[in-house]
Amino acid sequence: MQMNFGSGTRTQISHSPRQPRYLHNMENIPAMRIVILGKTGSGKSSLANTLFEEEETFKVNDSANSQTQFCQSENKIINRTNIQLVDTPGFFDTDKQNGAELKDELLKCIIDCAPGPHVFLLTLKVEKFTSQEQAVVDQMMEFISEEAPKFTTVMFTHGEQLPKGKKIEEWVKENKGLNDLVQKCGGRCHVIDNKYWNKDQEDPYRNNQYQIKQLLETINKTMEENEGNCYTNDLLKTVQLMKESETESIKQSSPGISEEPLYEEVKKSLLLILKQNFAGVALGAILGALLGGVLVGILGGIIGGLVSEARKHKKAQKIHRC
Numbered sequence: 001m002q003m004n005f006g007s008g009t010r011t012q013i014s015h016s017p018r019q020p021r022y023l024h025n026m027e028n029i030p031a032m033r034i035v036i037l038g039k040t041g042s043g044k045s046s047l048a049n050t051l052f053e054e055e056e057t058f059k060v061n062d063s064a065n066s067q068t069q070f071c072q073s074e075n076k077i078i079n080r081t082n083i084q085l086v087d088t089p090g091f092f093d094t095d096k097q098n099g100a101e102l103k104d105e106l107l108k109c110i111i112d113c114a115p116g117p118h119v120f121l122l123t124l125k126v127e128k129f130t131s132q133e134q135a136v137v138d139q140m141m142e143f144i145s146e147e148a149p150k151f152t153t154v155m156f157t158h159g160e161q162l163p164k165g166k167k168i169e170e171w172v173k174e175n176k177g178l179n180d181l182v183q184k185c186g187g188r189c190h191v192i193d194n195k196y197w198n199k200d201q202e203d204p205y206r207n208n209q210y211q212i213k214q215l216l217e218t219i220n221k222t223m224e225e226n227e228g229n230c231y232t233n234d235l236l237k238t239v240q241l242m243k244e245s246e247t248e249s250i251k252q253s254s255p256g257i258s259e260e261p262l263y264e265e266v267k268k269s270l271l272l273i274l275k276q277n278f279a280g281v282a283l284g285a286i287l288g289a290l291l292g293g294v295l296v297g298i299l300g301g302i303i304g305g306l307v308s309e310a311r312k313h314k315k316a317q318k319i320h321r322c
């Protein structure tokens with residue numbers, strides 16, 4: 001049976017042994033879009049690999065200096081569900097808010113996940129909470145609006161640091177900042193350890209397979225609660241409209257173009273348009289527009305302009321499909 005992630009549809013996903021990988025944005029199988037967000041080095045790419053049961057599809061940062069600079073989007077069929085995982089750089093890092101490259105990557109992430117993700121996974125390490133960690137959590141709290149938390153699960157990595165015999169919910173309650181964040185996300189949180197919990201563990205709780213099963217159940221529940229709809233807002237709807245319009249126009253100029261090069265062309269062309277339009281707009285403002293739906297200052301005007309431009313090229317007025 002074909003999955004449909006349009007409004008009101010429901011689906012169940014569960015993890016199964018190795019399945020074939022498929023190309024990006026498969027036309028005939030709608031994707032469940034999952035975006036992984038979090039601070040640099042919090043284990044985002046490793047979580048993506050653990051979820052896909054693969055070792056190095058997503059590039060893990062083993063060096064102290066370098067880190068994921070790029071958004072990486074990969075699809076995999078898990079139990080007949082086409083899952084699109086988008087791994088991101090550390091957008092919440094308080095010291096990198098001015099980086100032009102990071103801004104380009106955020107725009108690519110928006111293009112990849114438009115009309116919007118069905119799930120956000122927010123990664124944090126199980127670790128001693130310093131003022132720096134608190135600043136990142138504050139930053140997340142500030143950006144994530146009322147809508148986004150309904151689609152968000154907090155995912156703790158480095159589970160080995162969790163005191164023996166303690167459940168993640170109990171540990172979270174010990175820190176007010178963390179507890180507030182998890183509560184904002186409907187109490188949804190899970191713990192894994194990408195390094196140490198992959199083998200058969202004696203303790204069934206300290207086991208990635210068990211935790212991922214729990215996470216997939218949470219994702220199913222989140223999908224049900226949101227009636228199959230994805231998280232969306234003006235920015236994401238606009239980018240989706242542009243994507244559809246650009247796809248049609250490239251198909252017309254290059255009939256017979258196959259799916260992968262078509263998507264690459266669309267992405268390249270949209271990135272150029274977005275970069276031009278968002279020149280001078282800070283990373284934080286775009287992050288706010290993505291996660292909070294907040295269109296501060298000139299952003300509202302820019303998005304309005306982009307919508308009318310895209311509509312000129314596209315007859316259909318349907319703005320978004322989840």
Ligand SMILES: Nc1nc2c(ncn2[C@@H]2O[C@H](COP(=O)(O)OP(=O)(O)OP(=O)(O)O)[C@@H](O)[C@H]2O)c(=O)[nH]1
Nearest residue numbers: 040041042043044045046060061067068158193194
């Ligand atoms: N012990 C342990 N190490 C982990 C875990 N998750 C990730 N690591 C290690 O932490 C380092 C960073 O992991 P990444 O997955 O690259 O983290 P990231 O958030 O993608 O990092 P950036 O892309 O730089 O933002 C790597 O050396 C990983 O092997 C975990 O759950 N436990």
Ligand SMILES: [Mg+2]
Nearest residue numbers: 044045059068
């Ligand atoms: Mg990474």
